[in-house]
Amino acid sequence: MAGGQTNRLDSGGLIDRSAPLNFRFDGKTFSGFQGDTLASALIANGVKLVGRSFKYHRPRGILTAGSEEPNALVELRTGARREPNTKATTAELYEGLEAASQNRWPSLRHDVMSVNQLFAPIFVAGFYYKTFMWPAKFWEAVYEPAIRRAAGLGRAAGVADPDHYDKAWAHCDVLVAGSGPAGLAAALAAGRSGARVILCEEDFSPGGRLLSDGGTIEGLPAAEWLSRTLAELATLPDVRIMTRTTLFGVYDGGTYGAIERVNDHLPSPPEHQVRQRLWRIVARRCVVAAGAIERPIVFxxxxxxxxxxxxxxxxxxxxxxxxxxxxxxxxxxxxxxxxTVEIALGAGLQIAAVIDARPDVSPAHRSLASKGGFPVLHGSVSGVDGGKDGVKKIAVSLTGGARAEVEADGLAVSGGWNPAVGLTSYHRGRPKWLDDIAAFVPDGAPPGMVAVGAANGAFGLGACLAQGFAAGSAAAHDAGHSGKAGTAPVADDEAFSLTPLWHVAGKGKAFVDYQHDVTASDIELAQREGFESVEHLKRYTTLGMATDQGKTSNVAGLAIMAAVSGRSIPETGTTIYRPPYVPVAIGAFAGHHRDETFHATRLTPSHHWAAEQGAVFVDTGLWKRAQWYPRAGEKDWLESVTREVSAVRGGVGFCDVSTLGKIDVHGADAGAFLDRVYINTFSNLAVGKARYGLMLREDGMVYDDGTTSRLAEDHYFLTTTTAKAGLVMQHLEFCRQVLFPELDVQLTSVSDQWAQFSIAGPKTRDLLKEIVDPAEDLSNEGFPFMGAREVRLRGGIKARLFRISFSGEMAFEISVPARFGDAMARNLMLAGAPFGVTPYGTEALGVMRVEKGHIAGPELSGTTTAADLGLGKMMSTKKDFIGRVMAGREALVAPDRQVVVGIKPVDKARRLRSGAHIIPKGQTPGPGNDQGYVTSVCFSPTSDQWIGLGLVERGRERMGEIVHAHDPLRGEDYDVELCNPVFYDPDGGRQRG
Amino acid sequence: MRIVCPFCGERELGEFTYLGDAKPVRPAAGASEDEVFDYVYLRDNVAGETSEYWYHGGGCRTWLKIARNTLTHEISSVEPAAGAGAAKVGA
Structure with missing residues (x-):
């Protein structure tokens, strides 16, 4: 007995008695040792009651010693690190560990909700469906909150997880799941053959059942063989053993998912280390040596x-x-x-009795019984007398009908073993039934995978070693490694005889699924009510739907269903197996993709300069764009934006527009190619000129727009919207490679290569003269509207200059190599100072485009045609292009389509908001008279009022009509006038000047 | 899932974008509305071997024609589109 650990043996075991650890459970302090799990430490301290059950709040103890545990779930850690539903059987003990039992109030020993047991008759299978039917609104208000309080598992932390999680890739020839004898033999054979091997073991110590069951391998005690084997594996350069790592899923193409609990065994991860790591492992071959799970008997x-x-x-x-x-x-x-009897006797424990359901017991065991002085009773356990302090008496039905009683304080149960068929069944594989072990075994496996040892139904130690070694050697060979594997380790096979027994009839609740409180009578009830199919049985009773996925309960449940429905077990069948094999935290799947690293961030070439100016940034896709540049004394964004617009319209301003997609189109057929992807013609565009282009999807809807310039006979420079930059590139590559492979054309994405600035306003030319080499002619004749050519800047840098205007002002866009983008912004400020140059952001850009009636994202909604946008005349009738035929469909050319029109409030002081619906004046708003909606709005400094664009039925024919704007989302109703969408400089004189 | 790109080698699914059925062929200029409608909208819902287009956007930007079994996800062939790479078809 060691330091209060009343149930700890003085010697033996794989714990380190020189490293005591203190921990707390439900507020009480205990001690354990390094090498303990929380479960083993609780047992050593004599703790039997560890939780309350899900539905009936029955007292529950520890059932297993592994990841299949259905009962001993605790809240581990406290505060932000509190983790509910953690299995005490796999949680490693560390100094200061804090755990609390779940689903009880006020305390584990005195749980008021245990009165649920008295109402057990109503908590049968399907009780949700039967009981809470009426009245319907009671469900949300009364039933659900009450049920959620009464039933359920642990509580989530309720605050953000302070730890980091990582995701990583690994590649290997042979992946081995499990480090029991079969897995170790497989790794040994594959490693010796020269294969790259990864061995995943979910426990913190490799060895599997060798750690508990012992045995003799190659004439050595199991522990000795284990340490020699691990030592040899450590010498093999390409063998990697990953402990605390569970292989949880199998995906296509030999990709496997594994979760590594890197630092779960410590109070908190060391600085700069992750808590868990999600692995995607790509393996040519996979040997599944995941073992088997012992199954309970239902009584x-x-x-x-x-x-x-x-x-x-x-x-x-x-x-x-x-x-x-x-x-x-x-x-x-x-x-x-x-x-268990042999090991218990070896440890000096008493055996009260063995109740064996088989007709015969081996002579060796019979003599063990007489030596140990305990009876062997042929029959089965029909009841247990005990409670939260454990077992007191066991009722036995003897074969032949007599009854007996056994006094004991613990009952070990073995109903046989179920191979862990999860991994082999995740590609919708259905395991097959083997009568001799009364269990399902894998029937084939996903490509490249093979199951060995207990996972394959071979329970003997010798068979495990032989199968594992052979599979490891074959897997290495298949992966192209032919080194000498040597011979398989040899051991004897233990005898295995089993008489199937699933359920012992008797009075009282007999549990099949401990975690979801599903009893044998629930399954019988499901059968009576017609839920015979296993998939129906599962959903009606919730059998196997808890966090343990029915690892201990599924087979027993369907065996009982088979018995009551008069079918065989294989006829009854199994449900579909789905990953993950163990619960995996969402945080591990997210990895570092959270908060500011949720996605990549793209910065414009002038970002750092803009930040120095105090710009406010807006997220547009992955980009951060300067939205406006506030100045001291400005009270809100509107004031800043209005100033920027006025500065451009009255002087000169500039804006970083590098986020536009930019594509160089080269080749003899470049013009012909663009003719097919745009609705208008580009082959006749003169060198040195730019043209606005519109492209459709093949279904006739507008896809994207932008200007394209012809820089040489066989070289065009195409721009896309910011949002569609990547998609348009993909679309154009599809057109080039798949649809029109006969054309001599090449596409190069140069979005990141060029920094592009729009320079706009009547003083643009004055500013540009300070930037561009004086030899370049920027006059209206030398560089007319829609001109485009390469120029040299002062200092010799080559740039591309385009005389295009989004703002409606006299404007140019200038492209310089991206590395000069920052310098360009600074230089524009410097050279523009005498002209009062003003940097402007995306808001001012948007205001000026609405004032000019230019379409943008809100109008390019994927549901508008070229004609809807007022651009129908651009559609060439002389050539084929993407979307041409479908754009001519009846509904797409119908006269009553919603088309772009200008909108201004009748009350000039009123603010417009996009999203408001347009209703004919004097009518009650409803779906029947909804004629469109407001797409874009802004405060126009030029018009000194709010203006907008909208998509309105027959809008262009109705300019001047007063209609009603209905905004139920914001509770606003007001009259607006439909008008010309070009609010500013309708004849375009300013941009041509 | 992993795809063996003819230019880049075996790569992970995340590098690729799926488009869809590679069987429909874009009708020539002058085709009827019905023919184009079928090309744009009609697709077989195949249980078994299909031919489909995938884009290696996270790699060489090649459009690939992939034969895949929709029941097993097994990929039996990967070919670059006719106009992939620098060469012009027929040049």
Missing amino acids: AGNDTPSVMMASAMRTYVARYAATPAKRIALFTNNEDGWR
């Missing part, structure tokens, strides 16, 4: 604390030197359960 009271799986019982004794009970009874239907 009344089988959920009493200290009723435990037989393998778990011996794991706690042998691996952790912790004794779940002092006087143990074993209820088994197979040979393997007896190992």
Whole structure:
């Protein structure tokens, strides 16, 4: 006995007695050792009651010693790191660990909700559907909140997770899942052959059942063989063993998902380290040595604390030197359960009795019983007398009908073993039934994968080693490695005999799914009510739908369904297996993609300069764009934006427009190519000229717009909108490579190569003269509107200059290599100072485009045609182009379509808002008379009022008509006038001047 | 899923963008509205081997014609589109 650990053995186990650890459970302080799990430490301290069940609030203890645990779920850690539904059986103990039991109030021992047990008759399968039917509105108001309080598992932290998570890729020839004897043998064979091997083990110690069950391999004790094997694997250069790593999913093309709990075994991750890492592992071959899960037998009271799986019982004794009970009874239907008796006796524990459901017991075990002085009872356990303090008495139905009672404080149960068929079944594989072990085994596997050892239904130690070694060697060979693997490690196979037993009839609740409180009678009820199919059974009773995905319960549940529906188990079948094999935190899937690193951020070439100016930035896609440049004394954004607009219209301003997509189009057929992707013609564009172009989707709707310039006979420079830059490139590549491969044309994305600035306003030419080499002719004759050519700047830098205008002013756009973008912004400020140059942001840009009636994103909505946008005349009738035929469909040329029109409020002082619906004046708004909506609005300094654009039925024919704007979202109703969408300089004299 | 790009080698799904069925052929200029309608909208819902277009946007920007089994996701062939790369078809 060690320091209050009343149930700790003095010697043995894989714990480090020189490293004691203090921890707290439900506020009480305990101690354990390095090497413990929370579960083993609780057992060592004599704690039997660890939680309350989901529905009935029944007292529950620890059932297993692994990731299949349905009962012992706790809230681990506190504050922001509090993690609900953590399995005590896999949580490693660390100094200062804090855990709390779940689903109880006010305390675990005195839980008021345990009165639910009295109402058990109404909490049967499907009770939600049956009980809370009426009245309908009661569901949200009364039933659901009440049920959520009463049922459920742990509480989430409720605040942001302070830890970091990582995602990583790994590649290997052979991936091995599980480090038991089969997995180790596979890694050994593959590694010796020269293959790159990754071995994933979910435990913190490799070895699998060798850590608990012992055995003899190659004439050595298992522990000795294990350490020698691990030492050899460590010498192989390409073998990587990843402990605390669970392979949870199988994806196409040999891609596997794994979760590595990098620092879950520490109170918090060390600085700069991640808590967990999500691995995507690409492997040529995968050997699944994931073992098997021991299954319970369903009998009344089988959920009493200290009723435990037989393998778990011996794991706690042998691996952790912790004794779940002092006087143990074993209820088994197979040979393997007896190992628990051997190990318990070896540790000096008492055996109360063995209840064996098989007709015969081996002579060796019979003599073990007489030596140990305990009876062997042929029959089954029909009831348990006990409660939150554990088992007291066990009722036994003997074969032949007699009854017996056994006094014990712990009951080990073994109903046989279910191979872990998850990984092999994730591609909708259906496992097959094997009668001799009464279990499902993999029937094939995803490409490149093979199951070995217990995961393949081979339970003997010798068979595990042989299968693992052969598969590892074959996998390495398949991956192209032919080094000498040597011979497989040899061990004897233990005897395995089993008489299937799923359910013992008796009085009292007999649990199938512990975590969701599904009983044998729930399954019988489901069958009576017609939910016979396993998929219906699952959803009606919630069998197997808890966080453990029914690892201990599914097979027993369908065996009971098979029995009551008069079918065989394979006829009843299994449900579909889906990843993940264990719960994986959403944070691990997100990795670093959260908060400011949720996505990549793109900065314009003048970003740092703009930031120095105090610009306010707006996110447009991945870009950060300067939205406006506030100045001291300005009270709001509107004042800043209005100043910027007035400065441009009255003088000169500039704006970084580098975010536009830019594509160089080269080749003898470049013009012919553009003719096919744009609705208008580009092959006849003169060298040195720019033209506005509009492209459609093949269905006839407008896709994107922008200007394209012809810089040489065989060289065009095309621009796209910011939003569609990547998509237009993809679309044009499709046109070039797939639709028109006969054309001699090449596309180069140069969006990131050029920094582009719009310089606008009547003083633009004055400013440009300071920037551009004096030899360049910028006069209206030398560089007319829509001119485009390469120029040299003062200092010799080559630039591209385009006389195009989005603002409606006399304007140029200038492109310089992106590395000069920052210098260009600074230089424009310097050279423009005498002219009062004003940098402007996207808001002012937007105001000026609305004033000019130019379309942008809100009008290019994917549901508008060229004609809707007032650009129908651009559609050439002399050539084929993408979208031409579909754009001519009846509904797309109907006269009553909603088209772009200008909108201004009748009350000049009123603010417009986009999204308002347009209704004929004097009518009550409704879907029947909704004639369109306001798409874009701005305060126009030039008009000194709010103006807007809208898509309105027959809008262009109705200019001058007063209509009603209805905005139910903001509760606004007002009259507006439909008008010419070009509010500013309608004849375009300013931009041509 | 992994795709073996003929230019870049075996790459991960995230580098590619799916477009859809590669069987419909764009009708020549002058085709009827019905023919173009079929090209734009009509698709077979195949359970089994299909031919489809994928774009290697995270790599060489090649459009690929991929034969894939929709039941198993198995990819049996990957070919670059006719006009992929620098060469003009027929040049």
